[in-house]
Amino acid sequence: MKESLIISPSILSADFSDIRNEIEEISSSGLDYVHLDVMDGMFVPNITFGPKFISDLRSKTDLVFDAHLMIESPERYIHDFASAGCDIITVHAEATKHLDRAINMIKEEGKSAGVSINPATSLSEIEEILPSVDYVLVMSVNPGFGGQKFISYIPDKIKRLSEMRADSGYSFLINVDGGVNLSTIELLKDTGLDMVVTGSAFFNAPDKEIFVHTLMEKFFN
Ligand code: DX5
Ligand code: ZN
Secondary structure, X not given: OOOOOEEEEEHHHOOHHHHHHHHHHHHHOOOOEEEEEEEEOOOOOOEOOOXXXXXXXXXXXXXXXXXXXXXXXXXXOHHHHHHXXXXXXXXXXXXXXXXXXXXXXXXXXXXXXXXXXXXXXXXXXXXXXXXXXOEEEEEOOOOOOOOOOOOXXXXXXXXXXXXXHHHHOOOOEEEEEOOOOOOHHHHHOOOOOOEEEEOHHHHOOOOHHHHHHHHHHHHHO
């Protein structure tokens, strides 16, 4: 059994008018990562924020910046997000015609590279890039909004991905994004998962420290 689970809260469900305090709540609940959902209104039907917002946040916190780019042709903006201070940059396989180029651009910027796939995208779409990535972000909702329902076939997909990793000796971490809460975390046990994104469940929790503790406990026990 693994010894730790990385929890990366998504600020999509935070109050943007009070973002410094919201970010501070992530650190004070003992977590090290923050998930930054960048949406362009094209790849997904919603728009959030861009490099300027991330760069402004960068000077306010030491959290690891885990940027999830839900934007068309993300290679156009990789340099900007890297310069803004993102530590991990994840692009969608469905959003680029040149996934290998996009992943290499992230690495050339000296950042950790992630690839994400939508719920209905097959693992075979990313098979060739797996040796080159640091993270695989498996979407467990259709991207675009926080607070959606976890899709039930995803735990099996994660198990198959961790089998592929073990069979080939790859070292990427597996992350899941969408609808993760204190109930659905139970479905993710024993799948080989290393990391979870949690947006609405984290920011709506009355006591975030207790939420984090309970999530961990449910995952490991
Ligand atoms: C969805 C985003 C997620 C989302 C997660 O497009 O990528 O990161 O904010 O939010 P919850 O945990 O509420 O599903
Ligand atoms: Zn996300």
